Amino acid sequence: MKVTKAVIPAAGLGTRVLPATKAMPKEMLPIVDKPSIQYIVEEAVKSGITDILIITNRGKGIIEDHFDRSPDLERSLENSGKLDMLNDLRAVADLANIYTIRQKETKGLGHAISRAKSFAAGEPIAVLYGDDVIIGENPACKQLIDAYEKYGLGVVGVKEVKREEIHKYSSLKVENLENNIYKCTDMVEKPDEDHILSCFSILGRCVLPPEIFDILEDTQPGVGGEIQLTDAMRRLAQTTGMTAVDFEGVRYDMGNKLGILKATVEVALTHPEVKDGFREYLKEIAKTL
Ligand code: UTP
Numbered sequence: 001m002k003v004t005k006a007v008i009p010a011a012g013l014g015t016r017v018l019p020a021t022k023a024m025p026k027e028m029l030p031i032v033d034k035p036s037i038q039y040i041v042e043e044a045v046k047s048g049i050t051d052i053l054i055i056t057n058r059g060k061g062i063i064e065d066h067f068d069r070s071p072d073l074e075r076s077l078e079n080s081g082k083l084d085m086l087n088d089l090r091a092v093a094d095l096a097n098i099y100t101i102r103q104k105e106t107k108g109l110g111h112a113i114s115r116a117k118s119f120a121a122g123e124p125i126a127v128l129y130g131d132d133v134i135i136g137e138n139p140a141c142k143q144l145i146d147a148y149e150k151y152g153l154g155v156v157g158v159k160e161v162k163r164e165e166i167h168k169y170s171s172l173k174v175e176n177l178e179n180n181i182y183k184c185t186d187m188v189e190k191p192d193e194d195h196i197l198s199c200f201s202i203l204g205r206c207v208l209p210p211e212i213f214d215i216l217e218d219t220q221p222g223v224g225g226e227i228q229l230t231d232a233m234r235r236l237a238q239t240t241g242m243t244a245v246d247f248e249g250v251r252y253d254m255g256n257k258l259g260i261l262k263a264t265v266e267v268a269l270t271h272p273e274v275k276d277g278f279r280e281y282l283k284e285i286a287k288t289l
Pocket residue numbers: 009010011012013014015016017055103105106107108109111112129130131132255
């Protein structure tokens with residue numbers, strides 16, 4: 001079945017980026033001139049997604065506004081002849097059919113995804129974590145969708161992380177199938193030293209078959225008292241198996257301060273409007289370090 005629906009969970013509290021995220025959703029923090037969630041929506045659209053459900057909560061209404069038309073602003077840009085900017089703004093509103101639903105309590109990523117059941121309506125969904133921006137030629141979401149269509153199993157996007165850091169992530173039992181694609185038969189969230197399965201960890205993207213929703217309904221709170229998506233996917237991995245794609249592209253964790261800074265610097269160095277001036281500035285700064 002073709003994957004045309006995506007879910008972006010964006011209902012987290014963003015405590016690692018406080019106080020910036022006290023009143024501002026972390027998904028709206030900009031990388032140069034676009035909020036990070038726009039990079040994620042653009043990746044989904046480039047991957048063939050037409051319908052996107054964003055899981056939000058109280059105080060995240062400006063995410064919806066960002067993907068809406070803005071008649072007053074558009075009129076003003078039109079009157080002042082700023083037509084390129086006008087077209088860019090309109091394009092944002094036309095990217096995809098964007099839907100939102102609120103996760104009324106912050107009970108974990110698995111609980112957030114379970115809110116998407118009626119949106120999925122029996123179809124597979126691509127999941128793009130709202131605080132993971134991945135930049136690359138070949139959209140990461142597309143690489144996972146290709147694997148889903150080839151193997152017919154749920155897919156997780158993975159990268160190897162440092163062993164001393166794996167306790168902050170998930171850890172997967174994998175076996176190579178071809179090139180950067182693996183079969184995954186088990187996984188564990190935030191493992192302690194004795195439960196590390198490998199240094200492959202799920203980072204930011206997955207494609208889930210419709211069965212995930214029944215499993216989620218049955219999933220009890222796990223690490224941190226939250227309903228963990230990893231615990232539900234573990235059931236899939238252990239029964240049908242899943243595939244794991246070590247995706248191409250650079251992933252920036254927009255949920256922590258260093259990740260935000262890295263994304264800003266690297267995107268700025270490729271941004272047509274500012275790259276030359278920014279490069280000069282960085283060279284000057286580097287001399288003083
Ligand atoms: P994180 O683990 O980064 O949680 O969530 P968080 O609450 O946003 O961040 P901190 O730890 O407080 O700084 C991973 C993804 O899952 C979403 C988040 O929005 C993020 O995209 N999420 C998490 C939800 O949508 N709902 C939840 O209950 C938890």
